[in-house]
Amino acid sequence: MYGLxxxxxxxxxxxxxxxxxxxxxxxxxxxxxxPLQYAFLRLKECVPPExxxxxxxxxxxxxVKYQLSAITDKTVVLSEPxxxxxxxxxxxxxxxIADTTKTDPVIIVTPSDQSVKDTASFIDTVKDGEKIxxxxxxxxxxxxxxxxxxxYGYINTSDKKIFDGFKVSKFIEKPDSQTAVKYFxxxxxxxxxxxxxxxxxxxxxxxxxxxxxxxxxxxNFDFTKTSEIPFTEFDKxxxxxxDYAIMEKSENIALVELKSDWNDxxxxxxxxxxxxxDENGNVKIGxxxxxxxxxxxxxxxxxxxxxxxxxxxVLVETEDAIxxxxxxxxxxxxxxxxxxxxxxxxxxxxxxxxxxxxxxxxVTGEGKGFLxxxxxxxxxxxxxxxxxxxxxxHWVVLEGKAKVILEGKELILSPGHSVDIPVKxxxxxxxxxxxxxxxxxxxxxxxxIEEDIIRYEDMYGRV
Amino acid sequence: MYGLxxxxxxxxxxxxxxxxxxxxxxxxxxxxxxPLQYAFLRLKECVPPExxxxxxxxxxxxxVKYQLSAITDKTVVLSEPxxxxxxxxxxxxxxxIADTTKTDPVIIVTPSDQSVKDTASFIDTVKDGEKIxxxxxxxxxxxxxxxxxxxYGYINTSDKKIFDGFKVSKFIEKPDSQTAVKYFxxxxxxxxxxxxxxxxxxxxxxxxxxxxxxxxxxxNFDFTKTSEIPFTEFDKxxxxxxDYAIMEKSENIALVELKSDWNDxxxxxxxxxxxxxDENGNVKIGxxxxxxxxxxxxxxxxxxxxxxxxxxxVLVETEDAIxxxxxxxxxxxxxxxxxxxxxxxxxxxxxxxxxxxxxxxxVTGEGKGFLxxxxxxxxxxxxxxxxxxxxxxHWVVLEGKAKVILEGKELILSPGHSVDIPVKxxxxxxxxxxxxxxxxxxxxxxxxIEEDIIRYEDMYGRV
Numbered sequence: 023m024y025g026l027x028x029x030x031x032x033x034x035x036x037x038x039x040x041x042x043x044x045x046x047x048x049x050x051x052x053x054x055x056x057p058l059q060y061a062f063l064r065l066k067e068c069v070p071p072e073x074x075x076x077x078x079x080x081x082x083x084x085x086v087k088y089q090l091s092a093i094t095d096k097t098v099v100l101s102e103p104x105x106x107x108x109x110x111x112x113x114x115x116x117x118x119i120a121d122t123t124k125t126d127p128v129i130i131v132t133p134s135d136q137s138v139k140d141t142a143s144f145i146d147t148v149k150d151g152e153k154i155x156x157x158x159x160x161x162x163x164x165x166x167x168x169x170x171x172x173x174y175g176y177i178n179t180s181d182k183k184i185f186d187g188f189k190v191s192k193f194i195e196k197p198d199s200q201t202a203v204k205y206f207x208x209x210x211x212x213x214x215x216x217x218x219x220x221x222x223x224x225x226x227x228x229x230x231x232x233x234x235x236x237x238x239x240x241x242n243f244d245f246t247k248t249s250e251i252p253f254t255e256f257d258k259x260x261x262x263x264x265d266y267a268i269m270e271k272s273e274n275i276a277l278v279e280l281k282s283d284w285n286d287x288x289x290x291x292x293x294x295x296x297x298x299x300d301e302n303g304n305v306k307i308g309x310x311x312x313x314x315x316x317x318x319x320x321x322x323x324x325x326x327x328x329x330x331x332x333x334x335x336v337l338v339e340t341e342d343a344i345x346x347x348x349x350x351x352x353x354x355x356x357x358x359x360x361x362x363x364x365x366x367x368x369x370x371x372x373x374x375x376x377x378x379x380x381x382x383x384x385v386t387g388e389g390k391g392f393l394x395x396x397x398x399x400x401x402x403x404x405x406x407x408x409x410x411x412x413x414x415x416h417w418v419v420l421e422g423k424a425k426v427i428l429e430g431k432e433l434i435l436s437p438g439h440s441v442d443i444p445v446k447x448x449x450x451x452x453x454x455x456x457x458x459x460x461x462x463x464x465x466x467x468x469x470x471i472e473e474d475i476i477r478y479e480d481m482y483g484r485v
Numbered sequence: 486m487y488g489l490x491x492x493x494x495x496x497x498x499x500x501x502x503x504x505x506x507x508x509x510x511x512x513x514x515x516x517x518x519x520p521l522q523y524a525f526l527r528l529k530e531c532v533p534p535e536x537x538x539x540x541x542x543x544x545x546x547x548x549v550k551y552q553l554s555a556i557t558d559k560t561v562v563l564s565e566p567x568x569x570x571x572x573x574x575x576x577x578x579x580x581x582i583a584d585t586t587k588t589d590p591v592i593i594v595t596p597s598d599q600s601v602k603d604t605a606s607f608i609d610t611v612k613d614g615e616k617i618x619x620x621x622x623x624x625x626x627x628x629x630x631x632x633x634x635x636x637y638g639y640i641n642t643s644d645k646k647i648f649d650g651f652k653v654s655k656f657i658e659k660p661d662s663q664t665a666v667k668y669f670x671x672x673x674x675x676x677x678x679x680x681x682x683x684x685x686x687x688x689x690x691x692x693x694x695x696x697x698x699x700x701x702x703x704x705n706f707d708f709t710k711t712s713e714i715p716f717t718e719f720d721k722x723x724x725x726x727x728d729y730a731i732m733e734k735s736e737n738i739a740l741v742e743l744k745s746d747w748n749d750x751x752x753x754x755x756x757x758x759x760x761x762x763d764e765n766g767n768v769k770i771g772x773x774x775x776x777x778x779x780x781x782x783x784x785x786x787x788x789x790x791x792x793x794x795x796x797x798x799v800l801v802e803t804e805d806a807i808x809x810x811x812x813x814x815x816x817x818x819x820x821x822x823x824x825x826x827x828x829x830x831x832x833x834x835x836x837x838x839x840x841x842x843x844x845x846x847x848v849t850g851e852g853k854g855f856l857x858x859x860x861x862x863x864x865x866x867x868x869x870x871x872x873x874x875x876x877x878x879h880w881v882v883l884e885g886k887a888k889v890i891l892e893g894k895e896l897i898l899s900p901g902h903s904v905d906i907p908v909k910x911x912x913x914x915x916x917x918x919x920x921x922x923x924x925x926x927x928x929x930x931x932x933x934i935e936e937d938i939i940r941y942e943d944m945y946g947r948v
Contacts, residue, residue, distance in 0.1 A: 331811035348794035438929040
């Protein structure tokens with residue numbers, strides 16, 4: 023069997039912990055594995071690790087690789103140059119597997135941002151699904167609704183049994199609340215988990231039939247020769263979900279009921295639900311001091327968070343933003359996220375950590391004519407060769423060692439060493455060593471914007 | 486008339502905004518005047534500004550002077566080398582005025598950490614009080630209770646009228662709730678505001694009678710010769726409140742009812758009560774984004790605070806700590822404060838701003854063998870001449886100009902300039918200019934503690 027992990031998507035609903043550049047699947051909320059890592063570890067129970075392929079957006083490739091490398095030395099990560107929803111990702115992944123193996127294996131596709139705790143029951147369901155997939159069906163995993171949720175798609179099953187599953191009669195988009203209650207009471211409706219299984223040839227045949235525009239783009243593409251689809255080809259793909267492109271149209275779908283627990287981690291309330299609570303129903307993560315709160319979720323990323331007498335509150339502290347939310351309103355986090363997007367500048371002016379392919383930086387101070395950053399460069403990474411028209415920079419090494427190229431000269435700096443980068447000087451910051459590199463950067467100038475950057479060389483294709 | 490502002494005391498109840506080194510009276514919650522500044526501006530309506538004396542602890546002298554200099558060029562600030570409660574402060578202030586003026590004026594004493602909005606009515610009360618004080622009474626300002634508060638002292642009046650006031654029959658310490666209800670219903674009980682008026686000679690006579698141990702310590706002390714009481718003399722003073730030392734014992738007390746509003750700013754709930762609210766009953770200060778909250782107080786010192794659906798919550802964000810509290814539990818902030826004091830180290834390890842006589846610093850980063858600070862030096866101030874046994878330092882100027890003395894050599898650094906301070910090198914950072922000075926400090930070493938400092942010279946007497 024092969025596995026395909028969908029690790030794209032941005033996380034507006036777990037803001038302020040998730041950001042466009044640090045989405046839900048990469049979050050490490052409880053200081054254990056991230057949802058992506060859990061997804062990999064779950065699949066590994068039924069798919070050899072070298073057969074597990076992850077698909078993600080170009081911005082997240084380095085983050086996904088970094089996290090997977092912590093739990094496996096066998097990992098293939100394919101990147102999408104732009105986000106085109108689930109259909110192109112799943113179809114490309116399937117073609118990649120078919121081309122490179124020259125066989126026709128069963129593939130299990132799973133999102134990377136869900137929580138399943140009972141792995142044994144999950145694997146049981148996979149085994150049920152495998153039999154049905156072998157028979158030529160596209161198998162979808164259905165979750166028995168526990169309440170009439172309006173935020174999920176539903177799947178209606180027919181009476182026809184196929185091994186331990188049912189033939190699907192209909193895929194349905196998110197219902198209104200009245201319809202959701204009807205589905206919930208009916209008994210033949212399931213939540214759509216987004217987990218699918220199929221033989222490669224079965225899916226590709228359905229694509230040829232129902233999504234020929236995608237099929238044609240890929241038909242002559244050979245993944246034995248390259249693992250990257252050129253941007254221009256990829257850009258021609260329609261942006262469409264697998265449900266809409268294939269599942270709603272195919273006659274050939276079966277459902278197996280997921281035997282394990284399942285949570286889509288779609289809101290802070292969901293995170294609270296899957297977290298271990300203390301005797302007062304509180305979840306306290308990080309530096310939290312409480313006096314008499316109940317049923318609350320309190321997350322501190324660094325600062326002391328003191329809580330007194332809270333009830334049903336979600337409180338999340340990050341370096342640049344704090345969220346305090348009544349638990350049952352946690353779906354409205356998206357409204358805050360959208361407001362911030364509209365405001366754009368004001369939300370960007372404040373302190374923050376920005377994730378880059380080479381690591382991350384945090385703005386630690388801003389003022390008249392200056393800006394200070396803490397820069398963290400992962401081992402083996404380098405920032406682009408660059409220059410700035412409007413600012414000088416001053417670097418002080420804090421931890422690790424820095425290789426600095428300044429106007430063609432190479433400098434090796436240890437902790438405490440510093441260097442001035444004048445305006446317009448061509449320079450690069452590199453960490454070719456095995457330890458993390460941390461430096462302080464002091465920018466000086468009248469125009470201090472990220473856009474003041476001319477890139478000459480970049481190992482992440484950003485020139 | 487003379488005025489005496491009591492500007493001592495630390496602010497545990499408005500934590501995390503108030504700290505031991507940045508107490509309530511200096512807080513600038515609404516980006517307008519601080520309680521201290523308001524106290525001065527109120528007194529100025531009835532006392533010439535040059536006749537207003539402020540008393541504060543040695544740690545707060547520079548903060549008090551700095552704030553008063555923003556609203557007046559005539560200010561006298563006396564300092565207490567250690568805190569000895571209100572009696573020594575009031576008595577020393579009174580003796581200072583008597584000695585230096587060689588007259589016997591009426592003095593009004595007021596705390597610096599209260600809110601009074603209706604200044605005109607306050608002044609009216611002062612005029613009523615002045616007449617009674619001239620008659621030889623110690624006048625206390627009583628606040629008509631609006632509910633049976635257990636957190637204040639009460640004053641019981643007799644039937645005897647004195648001009649627009651009443652002879653006091655008894656001072657009473659904080660009552661239990663049953664007694665408080667009795668006082669509230671009685672009508673002859675008032676809250677003790679801590680505002681007093683008296684002729685200097687009247688108070689000093691009462692001190693001679695009821696607190697002879699304080700009188701004797703001061704008797705031969707002449708404030709025309711020095712404005713500073715030596716530490717050894719001051720240390721002999723008992724630590725005692727004016728209520729306990731004089732008011733409860735004197736036969737000679739009258740009460741005038743305070744005609745204005747009055748709030749002791751004793752909790753976040755009090756701050757909420759005196760703040761201007763929006764149409765949903767919310768007070769939002771700083772960078773706050775809200776979706777549907779009600780009757781909540783949200784304060785952001787720098788980071789974005791997003792709130793959704795909160796009700797009756799106090800949320801206060803500072804650089805190193807966040808408080809989230811059900812409004813009616815805001816008295817319990819003191820419990821958190823006390824817990825932190827017990828823990829000591831862990832509460833001190835995190836990022837924070839520390840106020841110093843010369844300005845303040847914020848720890849912006851900490852890690853293996855390094856610590857980074859943002860240092861802010863007020864105009865005309867200098868840090869002590871010092872050296873460190875276990876760390877080197879690297880300074881980068883961000884704003885303003887720095888005068889640096891390094892091993893006897895003077896350097897003038899402008900924004901972008903940097904300097905290395907080696908281990909054990911004797912150095913000093915100074916800002917003799919009119920603009921604020923901001924620098925980044927990078928400390929390097931294996932033992933990075935504040936205590937690693939040898940001071941050779943210090944303009945604030947810390948050698």
